[in-house]
Amino acid sequence: MTVQPAREHRRTRQRAAVDEVLDETADFISAQELHALLRARGAGVGLATVYRTLQTLADDGRVDVLRSDAGEAVYRRCAREEHHHHLVCRSCGATVEIAGPTVERWAKSVADQHGYADVSHTLEIFGTCPRCAA
Amino acid sequence: MTVQPAREHRRTRQRAAVDEVLDETADFISAQELHALLRARGAGVGLATVYRTLQTLADDGRVDVLRSDAGEAVYRRCAREEHHHHLVCRSCGATVEIAGPTVERWAKSVADQHGYADVSHTLEIFGTCPRCAA
DNA sequence: ATCAAGACTGACAACCATTGTCAAAACCTC
DNA sequence: GAGGTTTTGACAATGGTTGTCAGTCTTGAT
Ligand SMILES: [Zn+2]
Ligand SMILES: [Zn+2]
Ligand SMILES: [Zn+2]
Ligand SMILES: [Zn+2]
Numbered sequence: 001m002t003v004q005p006a007r008e009h010r011r012t013r014q015r016a017a018v019d020e021v022l023d024e025t026a027d028f029i030s031a032q033e034l035h036a037l038l039r040a041r042g043a044g045v046g047l048a049t050v051y052r053t054l055q056t057l058a059d060d061g062r063v064d065v066l067r068s069d070a071g072e073a074v075y076r077r078c079a080r081e082e083h084h085h086h087l088v089c090r091s092c093g094a095t096v097e098i099a100g101p102t103v104e105r106w107a108k109s110v111a112d113q114h115g116y117a118d119v120s121h122t123l124e125i126f127g128t129c130p131r132c133a134a
Numbered sequence: 135m136t137v138q139p140a141r142e143h144r145r146t147r148q149r150a151a152v153d154e155v156l157d158e159t160a161d162f163i164s165a166q167e168l169h170a171l172l173r174a175r176g177a178g179v180g181l182a183t184v185y186r187t188l189q190t191l192a193d194d195g196r197v198d199v200l201r202s203d204a205g206e207a208v209y210r211r212c213a214r215e216e217h218h219h220h221l222v223c224r225s226c227g228a229t230v231e232i233a234g235p236t237v238e239r240w241a242k243s244v245a246d247q248h249g250y251a252d253v254s255h256t257l258e259i260f261g262t263c264p265r266c267a268a
Numbered sequence: 269a270t271c272a273a274g275a276c277t278g279a280c281a282a283c284c285a286t287t288g289t290c291a292a293a294a295c296c297t298c
Numbered sequence: 299g300a301g302g303t304t305t306t307g308a309c310a311a312t313g314g315t316t317g318t319c320a321g322t323c324t325t326g327a328t
Contacts, residue, residue, distance in 0.1 A: 010304065046307035051286065067201055072285065087248055096248050103237055107259050114221055114230050116261030123257045125241050127250030144275060144324055180278035185315065206314070
């Protein structure tokens, strides 16, 4: 019995294109925006494919997802893959990655106190970045 | 020139009905669910009106809003109107209101350090409540 | 009580992000 | 190259939410 190589996803032109945009984009971006970008730069990719690719990346923890004020899902390739949070500019989307060890412990302890198990949490900070503060 | 009394919203049967359901419901509930509830108990209210009413209540800070995993907006009348957060059961929706003074200060300080102004944040803790832990 | 002004309602259409469909295309292994 | 699997993409379908607008209801004033 041979050890099966971890079945990775295939590398296709479409996935490479999505990956490239994510690497070049510092801010959170929606699937629709990403799709428009790709179309604009010639390397067209089907909208459904963009959604599927982002979904997969998110499942694999290779991109972070959060919901904009409008409820639209937005994606970002973060420098660190470990758990962290974000300080996001409401106006231009400029993002700073944040670590908060104290908050992590606090959240866990609060959940424990109330007997909640299998705990997770969401935490994002929004504001107006220096460049957008006219 | 007489001083105008603060123009409040009008009191209508529909808004009273929505209010009543919110007071009776301990868990976060979606607009669609609330609409179905009202219809079921006879006091029918138009779906658009339910949405508008919840929107208004949220704007006035009279109900809390957050997004379910599915991206659907869910609403809840909380005991305290001051800023707070929630510990929510992923399975049954049972909710505990949480205050986190330390987190509040931390969030503000992080934003300040990066020059972000007009700061707000979202923070919710999810888990499985004691009753749902089979 | 009556009335006018305008806030509110609701059935329905419109929107729009996201997902489902499925035949064609790309890819991999033998 | 053949056969089997994965991926793609145009299009339809879904579903929450908002827009429309004529008719209804509240309210404050008469
Ligand atoms: Zn900015
Ligand atoms: Zn965290
Ligand atoms: Zn529960
Ligand atoms: Zn807070």
